[in-house]
Amino acid sequence: MTAIVTTRETELAEALAAVRARLTAAAEAAGRNSDEIELLPITKFFPASDVTILHHLGCEAFGESREQEAANKAAEVANMVGGAPIRWHMVGRIQRNKARSIAAWAYAAHSVDSVRLVNALDRAAAGALADGDRTAPLRIYIQVSLDGDTQRGGVDIADPALVDQVCAAVQAGDGLEFVGLMAVPPLGADPREAFGRLQSELERVQRDYPQRLELSAGMSGDLEAAVEYGSTCVRVGTALLGQRPLTSPGVVTPVTSSSQTPESKVIRRVER
Numbered sequence: 001m002t003a004i005v006t007t008r009e010t011e012l013a014e015a016l017a018a019v020r021a022r023l024t025a026a027a028e029a030a031g032r033n034s035d036e037i038e039l040l041p042i043t044k045f046f047p048a049s050d051v052t053i054l055h056h057l058g059c060e061a062f063g064e065s066r067e068q069e070a071a072n073k074a075a076e077v078a079n080m081v082g083g084a085p086i087r088w089h090m091v092g093r094i095q096r097n098k099a100r101s102i103a104a105w106a107y108a109a110h111s112v113d114s115v116r117l118v119n120a121l122d123r124a125a126a127g128a129l130a131d132g133d134r135t136a137p138l139r140i141y142i143q144v145s146l147d148g149d150t151q152r153g154g155v156d157i158a159d160p161a162l163v164d165q166v167c168a169a170v171q172a173g174d175g176l177e178f179v180g181l182m183a184v185p186p187l188g189a190d191p192r193e194a195f196g197r198l199q200s201e202l203e204r205v206q207r208d209y210p211q212r213l214e215l216s217a218g219m220s221g222d223l224e225a226a227v228e229y230g231s232t233c234v235r236v237g238t239a240l241l242g243q244r245p246l247t248s249p250g251v252v253t254p255v256t257s258s259s260q261t262p263e264s265k266v267i268r269r270v271e272r
């Protein structure tokens, strides 16, 4: 390994330890076991080399928010680490015409918010299972919108019948496994209030399902609040990898470890 990679490795190791410590403290404060809360690093905008470093540090699952970037990165990482199992989660908006590609690389999708999208993913995942291109159903979290601004993604939480309809479509899918709910708090909202409503909605939906449903909630800035309200998967980008660069690997030129540092070239991207 080059000196630069070693520096990045130290940086990522320290950030990972710090986030794990936050998670442990949050679980303790909430009277929960931190083993039941998955830490999902969100690696969008960061290069495959960062993923392989985090993989060496013990991370086995990663989240991405752009389909093409994710597909490219998943292939690149597979080449770099060989046969070691890596689980990729799609956490960003999904276009129906990307369902087949997603079924080829994703272990889970967190941002599913319509029956039409569920049906497209089900067809794609069932086809991939039949062809031997995947070995397990695609795990689905239904994204709910806490403020009704469904342009930003999610089924409106104020329309429980619609939430139920989308969840039921997932449960019925041969290629899908219904895992739980996901949400991103509205901009400027009090995260505790937002996650409290999300937890109540999960409890309502849970009554209809035998499997224990999970909750994908909490990011770099609000993971403590999410853990307090029952999150079982926190999606952490910035606190692990740093501020996101302006360009996205797979979309423009790949960002290398050595080109990430100059502060002047880094912009805080709020991807929601």
Ligand SMILES: *Cc1c(COP(=O)(O)O)cnc(C)c1O
Binding pocket: 042, 044, 065, 091, 092, 184, 219, 220, 221, 235, 236, 237, 238, 239, 271, 272
């Ligand atoms: C980018 C992203 C995250 C990570 O956000 P940070 O604030 O950088 O931790 C989490 N969830 C989704 C859906 C994202 O797009």
